[in-house]
Amino acid sequence: xxxxxxxxxxxxxxxxxxxxxxxxxxxxxxxxxxxxxxxxxxxxxxxxxxxxxxxxxxxxxxxxxxxxxxxxxxxxxxxxxxxxxxxxxx
Numbered sequence: 001x002x003x004x005x006x007x008x009x010x011x012x013x014x015x016x017x018x019x020x021x022x023x024x025x026x027x028x029x030x031x032x033x034x035x036x037x038x039x040x041x042x043x044x045x046x047x048x049x050x051x052x053x054x055x056x057x058x059x060x061x062x063x064x065x066x067x068x069x070x071x072x073x074x075x076x077x078x079x080x081x082x083x084x085x086x087x088x089x090x
């Protein structure tokens with residue numbers, strides 16, 4: 001920052017209506033702080049909108065259907081390849 005409160009900047013990313021990439025200029029610290037505040041507010045607004053769309057008054061989204069299978073106690077058997085699968089995971 002120089003004695004006038006200006007900071008040298010270089011544009012690294014931009015859109016069609018933004019400054020050209022590679023442009024070098026000076027921006028005041030006050031302007032940089034204002035830009036950061038606007039960006040933070042836009043992010044906060046986007047997160048708030050996303051959180052309202054995640055269930056909201058509609059409740060939780062519908063999960064996949066299930067097909068329960070009753071198995072009597074002691075009637076299960078391990079998969080024939082269970083030991084091979086477990087040894088491959090270790």
